[in-house]
Amino acid sequence: AQRVTQPEKLLSVFKGAPVELKCNYSYSGSPELFWYVQYSRQRLQLLLRHISRESIKGFTADLNKGETSFHLKKPFAQEEDSAMYYCALSGGYNNNDMRFGAGTRLTVKP
Amino acid sequence: KAGVTQTPRYLIKTRGQQVTLSCSPISGHRSVSWYQQTPGQGLQFLFEYFSETQRNKGNFPGRFSGRQFSNSRSEMNVSTLELGDSALYLCASSLGLAADTQYFGPGTRLTVL
DSSP states (O other): OOEEEOOOSEEEEETTSOEEEOOEEEOSSOOEEEEEEEOTTSOOEEEEEGGGOOOBTTBEEEEETTTTEEEEEESSOOGGGOEEEEEEEEOBTTBOOOEEOOOEEEEEEO | OOOOEEEOSEEEEOTTOOEEEEEEOOTTOOEEEEEEEETTTEEEEEEEEETTEEEEEOSOOTTEEEEEOTTSOEEEEEOSOOGGGOEEEEEEEEOOSTTOOOEEOOOEEEEEO
8 A cells, every 4th residue: 555654744944954854655666756845825736756856946855765765855944945745655657646645844944 | 828727616515415526627637636635634635537537546435426528627526425524625637647747726625514
């Protein structure tokens, strides 16, 4: 069964500090992993996905298959990063059965 | 391109009634997925439609059903509403290919009294 775990419901850091949002998953095959973000009063939107291997708004995430993790990191948090972050897993080829974690609310304090 | 639209945005129903929610995907997108979002359970996958066929289904009772039309627009129906069905219902569209980005609508807020 697909499962995504985000152990922290709330995370608070100061501006300029590094931030790491944790995500662990369980899946028997080769999953596709994503991070979605929801800013205040905005729609849920894609932040990044592991197959792109890109950095968006300074965020990166590395898929660690050994630890079944896909943690989201940013070296210097900004106030505008305050949002709800969801880790998500899809079963891969032609499978859009997307499972989301419970989400982590990140607050970046000035 | 216009984004994903959902109608209505807000809905109030009473227990036992049924409700139909509508989702219009981004032009060219063939996949529509539905999610239920609640404070307690978070985002839960309901089902996905691709080319008018249900391709994936989450763990929801049969009271929750959906369909997709030839223009990719999708509807979701909930029959015999229960208080616990009160939630934000989100739909998302994508091209339907592997590891696709899903584009979310604003959601329909359903309140069951």
